[in-house]
Amino acid sequence: MRKVLVANRGEIxxxxxxxxxxxxxxxxxxxxEADKDMPFVHEADEAVLIGPPPVPQSYLNVEAILAAARxxxxxxxxxxxxxxxxxxxxxxxxxxAGLVFIGPxxxxxxxxxxxxxxxxxxxxxxxxxxxxxxxxxxxxxxxVARAREIGYPVMLKASAGGGGIGMQVVNNDExxxxxxxxxxxxxxxxxxxxxxFLEKYVQNPHHIEVQIAADHHGQILHILExxxxxQRRHQKVLEESPSPFLDEQTRQRIxxxxxxxxxxxxxxxVGTVEFIVDEAKTFYFLEMNTRLQVEHPVTExxxxxDLVKLQLDIARNEPLRxxxxxxxxxxxxxxxxxxxxxxxxxxxxxxxxxxYRPPQVEHVRIDDGVEAGIQVTxxxxxxxxxxxxxxxxxxxxxARLSDALKAFYISGIxxxxxxxxxxxxxxVFRAGTYTTHFVQNRKxxxxxx
Amino acid sequence: MTMKKVTANMAGTVINxxxxxxxxxxxxxxVIVLESMKMEVPIQSEAAGTVTDVKVNIGDFVNDGxxxxxxx
Numbered sequence: 089m090r091k092v093l094v095a096n097r098g099e100i101x102x103x104x105x106x107x108x109x110x111x112x113x114x115x116x117x118x119x120x121e122a123d124k125d126m127p128f129v130h131e132a133d134e135a136v137l138i139g140p141p142p143v144p145q146s147y148l149n150v151e152a153i154l155a156a157a158r159x160x161x162x163x164x165x166x167x168x169x170x171x172x173x174x175x176x177x178x179x180x181x182x183x184x185a186g187l188v189f190i191g192p193x194x195x196x197x198x199x200x201x202x203x204x205x206x207x208x209x210x211x212x213x214x215x216x217x218x219x220x221x222x223x224x225x226x227x228x229x230x231x232v233a234r235a236r237e238i239g240y241p242v243m244l245k246a247s248a249g250g251g252g253i254g255m256q257v258v259n260n261d262e263x264x265x266x267x268x269x270x271x272x273x274x275x276x277x278x279x280x281x282x283x284x285f286l287e288k289y290v291q292n293p294h295h296i297e298v299q300i301a302a303d304h305h306g307q308i309l310h311i312l313e314x315x316x317x318x319q320r321r322h323q324k325v326l327e328e329s330p331s332p333f334l335d336e337q338t339r340q341r342i343x344x345x346x347x348x349x350x351x352x353x354x355x356x357x358v359g360t361v362e363f364i365v366d367e368a369k370t371f372y373f374l375e376m377n378t379r380l381q382v383e384h385p386v387t388e389x390x391x392x393x394d395l396v397k398l399q400l401d402i403a404r405n406e407p408l409r410x411x412x413x414x415x416x417x418x419x420x421x422x423x424x425x426x427x428x429x430x431x432x433x434x435x436x437x438x439x440x441x442x443x444y445r446p447p448q449v450e451h452v453r454i455d456d457g458v459e460a461g462i463q464v465t466x467x468x469x470x471x472x473x474x475x476x477x478x479x480x481x482x483x484x485x486x487a488r489l490s491d492a493l494k495a496f497y498i499s500g501i502x503x504x505x506x507x508x509x510x511x512x513x514x515x516v517f518r519a520g521t522y523t524t525h526f527v528q529n530r531k532x533x534x535x536x537x
Numbered sequence: 538m539t540m541k542k543v544t545a546n547m548a549g550t551v552i553n554x555x556x557x558x559x560x561x562x563x564x565x566x567x568v569i570v571l572e573s574m575k576m577e578v579p580i581q582s583e584a585a586g587t588v589t590d591v592k593v594n595i596g597d598f599v600n601d602g603x604x605x606x607x608x609x
Binding site for chain 1: 546547548549550572573574575576578598
């Protein structure tokens with residue numbers, strides 16, 4: 089690979105370009121009319137305008153992206169996360185166009201993108217899945233029958249779902265009959281696929297994911313876990329590693345299960361296996377993300393590895409030059425996502441960034457996609473920067489992160505920094521005993537007092 | 538009869554119109570759905586009344602404070 093097109097935008101495009109340059113690979117950015125002044129566009133070696141601001145006409149416009157690759161003579165495509173990164177048809181089109189798609193094979197993306205298929209593959213491979221129905225549900229009455237077998241409460245989910253859309257906790261037959269039709273309608277509208285299934289609802293769960301890397305020579309490594317339980321509306325707010333919840337024995341077992349999951353689907357590349365873990369530390373496969381994660385820097389900061397470089401190495405057919413026992417957590421790292429949103433109402437806050445002064449704090453890494461004078465538009469995700477702090481202990485990492493956030497000066501738009509500082513200061517966060525109900529419980533406590 | 542206005546509380550794209558001229562709405566009822574930064578935000582009418590004018594169409598881009606619906 090001599091020239092790679094980055095089919096993404098913002099902070100992740102910039103992050104990928106950084107490693108491409110370090111590897112001596114030319115970087116091609118593609119951008120929409122709304123993004124022409126963004127740093128990733130001028131930091132790339134070449135940049136191609138692919139369309140107007142709405143994503144269907146630009147960042148999801150496969151024809152325009154492939155034309156940009158042809159025009160610039162790129163020989164590889166890095167999809168980043170979100171957008172086309174888990175689109176099997178796009179991966180296939182890249183392959184047909186003679187481009188190296190930096191990710192797993194199209195059929196692996198397709199299998200893991202369908203939650204019912206993914207569950208079935210894992211169940212057969214002996215990877216624990218949440219108790220639930222096998223296959224999809226024909227109608228509301230079948231859902232009721234299956235729910236009675238599993239036992240309430242149950243979680244109703246869309247097979248093609250993501251981001252919490254089409255997902256609902258249900259407590260009884262009557263609620264399930266009602267929820268089934270509306271959830272199915274939403275799944276159809278959002279994903280063009282109305283296949284639904286049921287899982288047992290796990291009480292007070294933790295979301296813990298395991299980073300894996302698999303080469304084309306049969307070696308699969310896990311690169312430890314990330315604790316991602318602090319979420320709002322199924323969107324992660326803070327991620328850290330090592331998880332304060334796992335004991336060493338469970339950590340070994342969950343990481344091994346992730347390796348088995350990757351093996352079961354014939355995975356190649358860098359990927360993430362997500363698990364849901366209950367109070368008794370019993371873990372179940374949730375889904376596999378067949379791409380780089382937003383929170384990958386957490387893993388990079390504790391291990392010293394560059395995950396984008398690993399992706400490139402694997403795509404170049406090189407063997408992983410690492411042994412499992414060499415992968416160790418040398419530090420503790422915590423990441424938060426800074427979003428252009430009102431910290432009280434959580435409503436989006438697009439606008440022009442007047443002043444932008446990221447802090448310079450030792451052991452604090454900032455992956456951002458903006459600078460002063462940039463217009464944060466309403467067309468894309470509200471995340472503008474990630475702040476990742478590390479230290480020899482969890483307390484040191486948290487204290488550095490807090491210092492960095494207090495010193496981060498952004499004007500012109502509202503950001504969630506005040507909310508992130510409250511999270512870091514919360515006794516439940518400090519104790520490391522939080523579950524996915526953390527944000528919700530905080531809100532309840534505030535209203536109650 | 539006094540005029541009442543429903544305004545946008547953020548910049549975004551109109552993705553759904555839930556009322557049309559002539560409809561009567563309750564206070565607190567959703568009348569328009571906006572989308573911004575991948576988030577759907579329903580906009581409510583603070584007052585009850587009859588819709589006299591819907592000022593926007595699906596796909597329109599609106600700014601914080603723009604009038605969406607007029608009631609009386």
